[in-house]
Amino acid sequence: MAQREPSNGQIAAAFDELGDLYELDGAIVHRVVAYRAAAKAVREATVSVAGLARQGRATDIKGIGKTLQEKIVDLAETGTIPAAERLKAKYPPGLVELTHLPGLGAKRARLLHDELGVDSVESLRAAALAQQVRAVKGLGPKFEERILQVLAEPPEDPATRSPARVILPRAKEIAEEVAGALRERAPAGSEVLIAGSVRRQADSVKDLDLVATTTAPDQLAASLAALEQIDSVSSAGEAGARGLTHAGIPVELRIAAPPQRGNLLQHLTGSGAHNAALREVAVRAGRHISEYGVLDDATGVTTTCAEEQEVYRLAGLPYIEPELREDRGELQAARDGTLPKLITLADIRGDLHSHTHASDGHNTIEEMGTAARERGYQYFAITDHSASHGFGNAVSPEQLERQIELVAEANERVGGIELLAGSEVNILPDGSLDYDDELLARLDWVVASVHTSFAIGERAMTERMITAIEHPLVDMIAHPTGRLIERRAPYAVDLDAVFEAAARTGTLLEINGNPDRRDLSDSAARAAAAAGVTIVIDSDAHRVRTLENMRWGVATARRAWLTAGQVANTRSLAQLRKLRKRARRRAG
DNA sequence: GCCGTTTTCGGCCCGACTGTTTTCAGTCG
Numbered sequence: 339m340a341q342r343e344p345s346n347g348q349i350a351a352a353f354d355e356l357g358d359l360y361e362l363d364g365a366i367v368h369r370v371v372a373y374r375a376a377a378k379a380v381r382e383a384t385v386s387v388a389g390l391a392r393q394g395r396a397t398d399i400k401g402i403g404k405t406l407q408e409k410i411v412d413l414a415e416t417g418t419i420p421a422a423e424r425l426k427a428k429y430p431p432g433l434v435e436l437t438h439l440p441g442l443g444a445k446r447a448r449l450l451h452d453e454l455g456v457d458s459v460e461s462l463r464a465a466a467l468a469q470q471v472r473a474v475k476g477l478g479p480k481f482e483e484r485i486l487q488v489l490a491e492p493p494e495d496p497a498t499r500s501p502a503r504v505i506l507p508r509a510k511e512i513a514e515e516v517a518g519a520l521r522e523r524a525p526a527g528s529e530v531l532i533a534g535s536v537r538r539q540a541d542s543v544k545d546l547d548l549v550a551t552t553t554a555p556d557q558l559a560a561s562l563a564a565l566e567q568i569d570s571v572s573s574a575g576e577a578g579a580r581g582l583t584h585a586g587i588p589v590e591l592r593i594a595a596p597p598q599r600g601n602l603l604q605h606l607t608g609s610g611a612h613n614a615a616l617r618e619v620a621v622r623a624g625r626h627i628s629e630y631g632v633l634d635d636a637t638g639v640t641t642t643c644a645e646e647q648e649v650y651r652l653a654g655l656p657y658i659e660p661e662l663r664e665d666r667g668e669l670q671a672a673r674d675g676t677l678p679k680l681i682t683l684a685d686i687r688g689d690l691h692s693h694t695h696a697s698d699g700h701n702t703i704e705e706m707g708t709a710a711r712e713r714g715y716q717y718f719a720i721t722d723h724s725a726s727h728g729f730g731n732a733v734s735p736e737q738l739e740r741q742i743e744l745v746a747e748a749n750e751r752v753g754g755i756e757l758l759a760g761s762e763v764n765i766l767p768d769g770s771l772d773y774d775d776e777l778l779a780r781l782d783w784v785v786a787s788v789h790t791s792f793a794i795g796e797r798a799m800t801e802r803m804i805t806a807i808e809h810p811l812v813d814m815i816a817h818p819t820g821r822l823i824e825r826r827a828p829y830a831v832d833l834d835a836v837f838e839a840a841a842r843t844g845t846l847l848e849i850n851g852n853p854d855r856r857d858l859s860d861s862a863a864r865a866a867a868a869a870g871v872t873i874v875i876d877s878d879a880h881r882v883r884t885l886e887n888m889r890w891g892v893a894t895a896r897r898a899w900l901t902a903g904q905v906a907n908t909r910s911l912a913q914l915r916k917l918r919k920r921a922r923r924r925a926g
Numbered sequence: 927g928c929c930g931t932t933t934t935c936g937g938c939c940c941g942a943c944t945g946t947t948t949t950c951a952g953t954c955g
Contacts, residue, residue: 365927368938372927403928441944443953476952480945545955577942590955605940610955617939622932628940673931 432458691876769805851891
């Protein structure tokens with residue numbers, strides 16, 4: 339193959355762009371929506387969609403049909419999509435950019451183009467300043483003013499439309515502060531609940547959604563402006579209020595009468611795609627779901643629901659957990675009765691990835707072990723970095739031997755929990771490890787992971803990972819894709835091949851609970867489990883406080899549809915030990 | 927352009943807000 343395969347990100351971007359172009363061209367909205375849905379599906383895919391398309395299997399992905407599969411093949415073989423080239427010749431790139439401005443969409447961009455020859459941010463600004471925009475039929479002075487305001491907005495380029503997303507713990511913390519402050523100001527009996535992507539426990543969040551029930555809606559909505567977390571409020575009434583935190587995160591507060599609490603909570607929890615799909619299911623059953631109730635076609639009666647369960651029941655479905663509401667097959671599973679019983683934090687019986695001040699952690703073995711015991715764990719692995727970590731405080735082989743003794747001593751002193759002597763060993767670029775086998779064989783728990791040389795290319799990285807996975811003494815691979823949420827993309831690696839090797843060898847793959855990582859991701863962990871891989875959820879704690887990160891790993895596991903049975907560290911230590919490769923080998 | 931407990935054709939959520947309108951179109955979530 340002469341040409342490098344387009345990445346999933348590149349394919350998704352091409353579909354988003356093609357959607358924008360078709361929208362400018364006046365295509366029916368469903369076609370445009372189909373492109374955007376396909377872009378999202380490709381972006382979430384864990385394997386090379388270009389590779390799938392070449393084999394004719396991209397249509398297995400929901401949202402990709404024969405036409406889009408052909409376009410992916412075109413993109414892979416020629417570097418472009420003919421339809422996109424044709425449309426790009428028709429509409430200048432600046433025009434597409436205009437459709438991303440707030441308040442402007444395809445229709446108005448096209449109108450400005452046809453009437454005034456506007457084809458860029460610059461020419462739009464000039465037309466608005468010359469008061470030509472207000473003269474266009476259908477537009478007016480208010481719209482023109484708004485345009486100038488939008489174009490003047492510092493500091494970001496208004497055309498990039500990329501509001502910073504906040505990782506989940508930060509978003510959750512602010513949401514809880516705002517909700518708590520609202521509760522304090524609300525009359526007795528009021529309720530303030532967190533909805534939206536925070537409730538779905540997404541990797542990151544772009545706005546905060548709150549649902550309140552109260553007897554004094556005007557008063558509650560007005561009180562949002564008075565909160566110390568809130569910078570400004572753009573609207574407030576009995577239906578709710580919208581504001582901006584000092585960190586620039588939009589907050590939407592919606593208020594319902596108590597009997598409609600379930601309808602509004604369901605609506606505002608989303609996701610948008612889940613709600614749209616749920617409402618389609620309901621329509622087929624002759625019902626119409628909105629945030630106000632469920633309208634029955636046959637009787638003309640709208641039923642309100644105090645609880646979300648009731649909304650789903652009226653759609654003919656069992657309750658669906660918030661973490662599953664991403665339109666990733668949950669409605670089908672609900673109908674078929676195959677929704678998983680999701681793992682919870684309470685199912686976790688041990689943590690198998692942690693650091694002490696022997697490497698880059700901040701507490702002693704004893705402090706970490708005691709804190710783990712206080713969390714109710716039965717076992718806890720100390721896995722400091724190996725010799726070639728490269729970020730200081732590397733543990734030499736001699737130091738690791740000493741560490742094994744220290745863990746054994748701490749185990750005596752702490753009591754009530756089994757401390758395991760382990761290591762997080764570097765996977766070198768050729769797939770080898772940086773301790774010798776004799777030393778590794780003495781450890782209770784061997785974690786291997788990549789910390790250097792991320793950009794060696796997909797083939798080399800895949801071979802590197804598989805070599806480590808096939809190592810008989812490696813129990814688990816930590817943070818298998820190296821991603822950092824909102825900061826660093828996963829390194830190029832063939833996850834299908836990694837999952838196959840892990841399943842074949844009985845090597846466990848981690849969901850790392852560090853909220854910047856959550857690696858494997860939800861969709862990758864789901865694919866891994868489907869491939870027969872057993873998952874471990876860890877905190878990767880570097881101090882006592884971050885043992886708490888286990889919860890973000892569990893959140894990702896829930897979004898990955900995982901049950902307790904698919905996660906190794908929900909088992910007793912005796913059962914966990916039987917899972918280890920070396921035990922399986924002995925058992926034959 | 928996708929998809930199938932009605933379907934290989936004919937559908938494809940629901941409502942708020944804004945600004946332009948005189949009954950609605952466009953945009954947004």
